Each structure stands twice: as C-alpha cells, then as structure tokens.
Amino acid sequence: MHVLIVHAHPEPQSFNAAMTRTAVDTLEANGHTVEVSDLYAMQFNPVAGWHDFPQAADPSFLHYQREQKIAFERQTYAPEIAWEHDKLTRADLVIFQFPVWWRSSPAILKGWFDRVLGVGFAYGAGRVYSTGGLQGKRALLSVTFGGPTSAAEAAEVLQQLQDGVLAFVGFEVLSPFVVGGPRHLTADARQAELQRYHETLEALTCDRTPPGQCHQRAPLVHDALEQA
C-alpha cells in the first residue's frame, strides 16, 4: 500500500507531528510506502487564485471552477497543484493530520482542499461520491481537539468534511482517529494515545500487508512529552 499523509500543524515538536511520525514508522514497518505533504514545511499557499492557472483560459474574469476544469484537461495547472494531484493518484490511503481549529481544519489545509480537489481531477460531470475522482482510495481524518471530546461531538464537527468533501470526491471515509486535549494529558497518557494510533493503523492496513508482516510491531520511539 502507498500512503499519503497531509500534515497541517505549524510546530514540528507538536503532538500532531508525533502522530505523523508514528504513522510513518508504523506504516513503513509494515511494508507500506509513505509520503508526507507537510503543508507548513512546504509553505503551501492556501489561497485559491490566479496563481493556480499560469495559462488562464479567461484572464478577464476569474471563474475558479471553470479554470480548474480547463487546467486539469490541458495539464496547465501550477506545479504545486499538479504535484499534489500526483501524490493523490499514487496513494491508496490518505491520512489528514491536523488540530481542529474553529470546528474545522487549519486554513492551510482548507486551502489545500480548495485548490487541490478541483473540478476535473476530483469531481465533476456527474462524477461525485461513488464515482468521484478519488474512488478506490481510503481517507482517514486523524485529529486533535483542544479538550476532551466525545465521539458524537467529533462526528458532528467532522461531518461536513467527511461527508461533504472526502466522500463527495469518492473516498471511502474511515472512522476518524480523535485525540482530545493532548496538552492536558500526562506524558504517559500521551504515549498511550500514540500507541493507540499505532495499533489503529496496524489494524487498518493489516488486510493489505504482505503475509507474515501483519503483526510485526514497529517500535515507538517518539517523545510523548511533545504537546499539541
């Protein structure tokens, strides 16, 4: 399996960063390949605009969706968008790792959705939900909340993103992995949450792992003192 992790947190020592490193280690130890779009490290620009379309079809009026469709057909997207398309195309599983800010993703990830999941590539001409452009791929939201969060509350907050965005473009959307308020946890409890994430990913990817490797545990080496 090939996995893309889209990571959106400004602090490399954060608990979110520890989660992404845990995922990389776990997946690679189980024989999968992984690449990470670390949006802050990439200085990804989340603002949809003319810069997406170096060869805009109609420079007199920015009709964003129409330009998306044309840029996809003519392969004239800005490289930073085309690269993300390539990463998605390669991936069997996409993990979105982020802290929930204002009941949603940080803006840097919202802009990744705005710019990358464009008409033509991700949906359009009736290609939505089961026939969306990302069909055949799985998506997992792996998120932290600022405080303790019930499964029902998390489901409500993440619903538009899971159903209205990810399922809409064809992903099979997995149950989200939620950590409530890592900053308020003890170091041991944070370590336990990383272990839970490790086990969740092992179970998740087990059925697609080469035989014999499925129950091989990856060591957990990350410092659970890292905070959200």
Place this chain on the structure above:
Amino acid sequence: MHVLIVHAHPEPQSFNAAMTRTAVDTLEANGHTVEVSDLYAMQFNPVAGWHDFPQAADPSFLHYQREQKIAFERQTYAPEIAWEHDKLTRADLVIFQFPVWWRSSPAILKGWFDRVLGVGFAYGAGRVYSTGGLQGKRALLSVTFGGPTSAAEAAEVLQQLQDGVLAFVGFEVLSPFVVGGPRHLTADARQAELQRYHETLEALTCDRTPPGQCHQRAPLVHDALEQA
C-alpha cells in the same frame, strides 16, 4: 451604526463583489458607516504562525493559543491582526461575504477566523457565548452557493460557523442571507437577488437608523450581469 464587511472572493467582478457594493451603498444611504476588509485585495495571509507574534513569549515551541493570549495582553500582535481587532471593536454589525467552498468559507476567510478570533480578544477564561469578546455585536453570513440550495441545507452547512465560531465568541448571529447558484440565474434574477439583499439590509438596520431615513431606498446601480 458602524458596519464591518469581511469580504472573501478573488474576483472583483463577481456576484459576491456586487453584493458587498450593494451592502455598502444601502448602509451608507441609511446613515450608517461602513468599512470593508477585502481579504483578497489586502492579500491577507490566512496561515496561522510565528509571524502573528513578532515578540513571541516562547520562541522554542509555538503554542499558538498561549501566544495569542499573551500577544493580546501585551499588545504585541502583528499589526495586521491588531488592525482587524480594531475594526471589530468599532463595529456594531459584521457581515461575512463569501462563496461557500467545500461546505465552508474560502481558506482566506478560514484563516481570518484562525488568526483574528484569538484567545484573549475573542474568548477565553470562561468568556464564551453570551460573555464572549464580541458580545453586543451582530453577525450576518451573506453567502453564495454553487447551485440552488434549500434553507435547511444552507443551515446545516453553515451551522458550525454560525454556532461554533460566531456565537461562541459572543456575536448575536442573524439568519444567513443565501443566494443559490447566481451563475445559473438570468441577469434579471441576479438583479432581483441584489434587490432582496438591499431590502434585507434595510430591514435589518432600520431599528438603528436615525428617524426619517429608514425607508429611504438607496439606488441600485450595480451591474447584475456580474457572476458568482
């Protein structure tokens, strides 16, 4: 009354832009004052990060909310954030004008929420909902959808933003003004939607208008051929 319009659309000839110009004209004709944060024109950076805190309290680890609280207390926020705080402090009514992208605001506005509605200024230490930092102010979402949208669907899509963000920081949140698929409407129908917005704003601000001016209609001069 003093009104702040936070406007988030990349195309100055868009229907969203026509809506904002309609709002400015209507409000000014009724004796109110208006300022506009045109996020694209301002090249507003939606990415929360170190640049928010020129005098960060802990440069070794970005704890974003803690830095927000300290920057607010010490008045050491980056000027672009402090300016938005000043605009909000002056405003009696805040209108958010944007196209719904992926069941939410464009990233440039999501980042305005992330960066501007910070701990200390907008909420914190128990100051949430009726005691939030923006208490006493009203907020209106004025949005376009890509296609026809029922009131129930719009309410579901906007719920997290209305209840989880705006009401959370203390705003009295008004019923949203929704235009479904302006691009698919005739010029006459678009003009009628602008007129409906004009009348909505007049009714909304009527109770706070100086006597005698309430039913004075502002002329509608904007070209309704403009598209979403």
